[in-house]
Amino acid sequence: MKKIPFFNYPALYQEQRDEFIKALDETCAKGAYIMQQELLDFEAALSKYLGVKHAIGTADGTMAILAGLIAAGINTGDEVLVPSHTFVATAAAIHHAGGKPVMVDCGRDHLIDPESVEKHITKKTKGIVPVQLNGRTANMNSIGSIAQKYGLIIVEDACQALGSKFAGRFAGTFGAAGAFSFYPSKTLGCFGDGGAVITDNDQIAEKIRLLRDHGRGPDGKIWCFGFNSRLDNIQAAILGIKLKQYDKFIARRREIAKRYDEKLKHLTQLLLPPAPNSEPDHFDIFQNYEIEAENRDALRKFLSDNNIGTILQWGGYVIHQSERLGLNTDVPYADAMTAKYMLLPMNTALTDDEVDFICDKITEFYKA
Ligand SMILES: *Cc1c(COP(=O)(O)O)cnc(C)c1O
Numbered sequence: 001m002k003k004i005p006f007f008n009y010p011a012l013y014q015e016q017r018d019e020f021i022k023a024l025d026e027t028c029a030k031g032a033y034i035m036q037q038e039l040l041d042f043e044a045a046l047s048k049y050l051g052v053k054h055a056i057g058t059a060d061g062t063m064a065i066l067a068g069l070i071a072a073g074i075n076t077g078d079e080v081l082v083p084s085h086t087f088v089a090t091a092a093a094i095h096h097a098g099g100k101p102v103m104v105d106c107g108r109d110h111l112i113d114p115e116s117v118e119k120h121i122t123k124k125t126k127g128i129v130p131v132q133l134n135g136r137t138a139n140m141n142s143i144g145s146i147a148q149k150y151g152l153i154i155v156e157d158a159c160q161a162l163g164s165k166f167a168g169r170f171a172g173t174f175g176a177a178g179a180f181s182f183y184p185s186k187t188l189g190c191f192g193d194g195g196a197v198i199t200d201n202d203q204i205a206e207k208i209r210l211l212r213d214h215g216r217g218p219d220g221k222i223w224c225f226g227f228n229s230r231l232d233n234i235q236a237a238i239l240g241i242k243l244k245q246y247d248k249f250i251a252r253r254r255e256i257a258k259r260y261d262e263k264l265k266h267l268t269q270l271l272l273p274p275a276p277n278s279e280p281d282h283f284d285i286f287q288n289y290e291i292e293a294e295n296r297d298a299l300r301k302f303l304s305d306n307n308i309g310t311i312l313q314w315g316g317y318v319i320h321q322s323e324r325l326g327l328n329t330d331v332p333y334a335d336a337m338t339a340k341y342m343l344l345p346m347n348t349a350l351t352d353d354e355v356d357f358i359c360d361k362i363t364e365f366y367k368a
Contacts, residue, residue: 004345004354006309007185011349016241020191023237035213035230038237043196045243049163050170052198054205057231058212061159061181064195065093065129067229068155068177071199071207074099078126082157083112084318084327084334086131090157091319091327094129103320105331109274110134110290110341114142116331121146127153132161132171134273135187135253135287140166140174147175155179159195162188163250165283172198177208182235185347187249187287188242190235252348253286256355260289260344263359269294269366271340288313292340300342302365308358311343 013020027038039057047055058064074080076098082090084103091101102125105116112130128147130138137158147154154175158164161171162180172178182194197208207224210217215226242249254276261275271292276284290313293299300310318334320327329335344358 001307002354002357003307004309004350004358006311006343006345007347008349009184011347012184012189013191015348016245019241020238023241024234027234027237032233034233036233038233038240039231042231042236042240042243045240046196047198049243049246050173050198052173053200053202054208055196055198056205056208056212057236058195058197058208059229059231060193061157061179061183061186061195062089062093063212063227063229064179064181064197065090065155065157065159066096067208067211067227068179068197068199068204069093069097069099069127069129070211071197071204072127072153072155072176074127074153074155077124079122079124080127080129081117081120081125081152082129082319083131083133084320084331085110085313085337086133086157086319087159087314088319088322089159090129090131091325094127099127100124101319101327103328103331103334105333106133106337107333108271109136110337111136111138112143113333114139114146117143118146120328121150121152125150125152127155128175129155129157130174131157131159132164133288134290135161135164135285136273136282137161137164137166137171137284139281140169144174159183160186160287161285162186163246164285167281173200176201177204182231182239187253187285188239188246190238190242192232192235194231194235194239196231249348250285253346254284256346256350257284257286257289259352259355260359263356264291264362267363267366270362286346289344289346290341291344292337293342294340296340296342299362299365303358303361306361308361309345312338312341313343
């Protein structure tokens with residue numbers, strides 16, 4: 001019986017193996033490991049791709065969010081609104097910047113719910129971190145007008161959304177700064193950890209450059225206490241190669257999403273993500289294909305028995321459900337969703353036949 005893993009890590013390497021080996025060999029042969037030309041080249045290519053002034057490589061996406069928050073001016077005691085349906089890293093970054101993460105709800109598309117944002121604003125609220133989840137960008141008109149009305153800083157967690165757009169504008173470009181992750185399973189994944197922050201603001205960019213490299217200024221003195229959080233030069237070289245093919249990868253993901261949608265939309269037991277091209281303002285890149293399913297656990301077991309891998313994002317718990325963190329829990333949609341949500345396989349190694357097989361098995365499960 002054929003096996004469809006949730007994610008195919010070895011395939012990442014095979015896709016462009018010869019180019020990767022060449023880049024590794026060239027970079028290592030000249031001893032260029034930290035903050036060298038390959039990093040500068042990748043940062044320039046990324047800022048060009050997104051049409052922004054600055055792209056700054058960091059060790060990972062978590063540090064990209066943290067550096068963005070600190071540089072944008074989040075301070076000790078500031079309340080920062082963040083959807084509970086996100087990786088804990090988003091809330092941890094707020095915490096480590098000195099802020100207090102305040103949970104807000106998500107809507108049917110699993111992204112931040114503007115109504116819930118407005119409901120959770122207090123006198124102490126200083127910022128919003130919209131999470132552009134699953135490769136989709138939230139309605140940033142609504143979030144932007146709330147931020148403007150209350151004078152709030154926006155720092156986007158676009159770790160899952162490189163290349164996604166709302167109203168023609170890229171995820172990551174709506175606020176003071178935007179953060180990306182290049183974790184291997186992300187749409188632009190490297191061979192280890194990696195991340196980047198983007199901004200159009202020169203002061204914020206300067207601060208992020210300091211923060212990621214021990215606070216070292218161009219004069220050699222320490223301008224502030226920073227972190228050791230640079231994007232490795234070798235990873236930057238690999239990312240530079242992949243970025244050239246990136247639009248092709250996105251197009252394939254959108255094709256897979258369309259196929260899932262066509263073959264599954266007749267099943268009333270499922271809530272599917274919005275289909276590609278179904279809403280003119282949204283260009284989704286499908287980092288994930290996250291559905292809600294009735295009888296979810298039995299469906300997952302049935303798929304697993306048929307050698308199809310699925311996972312639950314964040315291990316099955318949104319952030320406020322980890323009680324030890326002591327966060328607010330008034331986020332009913334996210335709370336109820338965790339009983340139904342799951343991810344179907346979504347990656348460029350999937351074939352059409354495999355997608356069809358997955359859809360047939362899901363249909364078979366609900367027909368029984
Ligand atoms: C992956 C991810 C991060 C963190 O990225 P790392 O590179 O693993 O630190 C943050 N937020 C979201 C939504 C993510 O998916």
